[in-house]
Structures are given as structure tokens and as C-alpha cells.
Amino acid sequence: MTSKEKLEQWIETSNQIVFFGGAGVSTESGIPDFRSVDGLYNQSYQWPPEEILSHDFFFSHTEEFYRFYREKMIVHAKPNAAHLRLAKLEQQGNLLAVITQNIDGLHTDAGSKNVYELHGSIWRNTCLQCGAKAPLEQIEQGEIHCHECGGLIKPDVVLYGERLDDYVVAGAVKALRNADLLIVGGTSLEVYPAAGLLRYYQGSRLVVINRDPTPADNVADLVIREPIGTVLQG
Numbered sequence: 140m141t142s143k144e145k146l147e148q149w150i151e152t153s154n155q156i157v158f159f160g161g162a163g164v165s166t167e168s169g170i171p172d173f174r175s176v177d178g179l180y181n182q183s184y185q186w187p188p189e190e191i192l193s194h195d196f197f198f199s200h201t202e203e204f205y206r207f208y209r210e211k212m213i214v215h216a217k218p219n220a221a222h223l224r225l226a227k228l229e230q231q232g233n234l235l236a237v238i239t240q241n242i243d244g245l246h247t248d249a250g251s252k253n254v255y256e257l258h259g260s261i262w263r264n265t266c267l268q269c270g271a272k273a274p275l276e277q278i279e280q281g282e283i284h285c286h287e288c289g290g291l292i293k294p295d296v297v298l299y300g301e302r303l304d305d306y307v308v309a310g311a312v313k314a315l316r317n318a319d320l321l322i323v324g325g326t327s328l329e330v331y332p333a334a335g336l337l338r339y340y341q342g343s344r345l346v347v348i349n350r351d352p353t354p355a356d357n358v359a360d361l362v363i364r365e366p367i368g369t370v371l372q373g
Contacts, residue, residue, distance in 0.1 A: 143365075156235060157317075157320070165219075194300035205281070212242070218248050229252060242296050257333045259304070308336070323347045344360050
């Protein structure tokens, strides 16, 4: 039995599957992995990307933040085979939840309902003064102030120096604790505190699907080194 056949067998016999994913889930949709060798975090800018994408920089250099954000962080793409398979598994009653570190909203676009976006989403933007919501198109057009009150709009993404949303974390932890199969895909498991959530999984089947080695490989029951879209399309 091949690794993919074993994975399919486990999927068929599980009804509390949780998927925990990262940037590698979206690369097959054309969204670059920022931490790869030639990715965003390894390119030269006036400021380091980690500084630009920080809470303090957002408020001290708002125009520069938004210029970088529009050019590098807002990417329009379509769900790939992995997103679509996970949505189908949820519809069939096999998948309990998707936990993602991505901010592209592709899991929701694919039809998944129970999605915990640990780092937020580019598709949600909120006025810091009155709480009004602003569409992504407004941000793309360079309009960063609220049409209702004139307050500053902030993307609902978790910047460096900010905490993960307590409600999202609580939901992700509950899902992990109830899971009977955990599939970890497209993530190096190097980004904390998100990666630390895996410790809440108490099940007996842990699958890692990733191009490169991860810290979870030595405790995983199955490790697959193939593109995640290829693996999950069945």
C-alpha cells in the first residue's frame, strides 16, 4: 500500500478530520511562499519585510505599510485541488475544521465553512475608529480611511507584535482536541505561536504532507513529500 493509499484509507475511516495548513497549500494557486529561498522575506527592501508588516510600523509609517501591502500581500487567486478536496470532505461529513496560517481566503472560496484563519484575512478590513467594514477594493484603490467617519482602516491580518485572535485560537484548539485524524500540510511548522497549537491534538493518526522536513516528522504516523494538491486530489 502506498502512502497516498494509506492516507485515503484513513480519510475514509475518519469523521473528525482536522487540516492544519500553511503557505504550501496556496503555492499551487500561484501565491508565492514568502519564506522560500527567493521569497519575499529573502528580498531586499528599504526596511525588512518583518518590520514593515509589524504593528508599530503600521502606525508609524502607514503609507509605506499600505504601499508594500498592496504590492506584495494582496494576491488574487483561485482555489486549487487541495482547497477543493478539503471543502468536499467537510460537505461529506468527514472533515471537522480547517486551521490555516494563510490570509488569502482560498479555503472559504473553495466552499469550506468551518475555517479558523489564525493570521486573519486580506478580505476583511475594519475602521479602527468606528468599526465599519471596508471592502478589499477600497484598500486596493488606495483609500485607507473610513467612508463613514474618516478613521484609519486596518486590514484584519495579524501583524508582527500582535496577538492571535482569542476566539479563533479557542476554536482551533477545540477542533484539534476533538480530531481523530490530523493532516498537516504545506507548512514548515516554524511560525509560532501558530505551530505550537499542534500540541493540543490527542488523536493517534498524524499525517504530514510537505515538500521539506518539518519538526513534526519524527512523531508523524505518515510523512508524504509530494505537492499537496496532488496528494489530496485523491
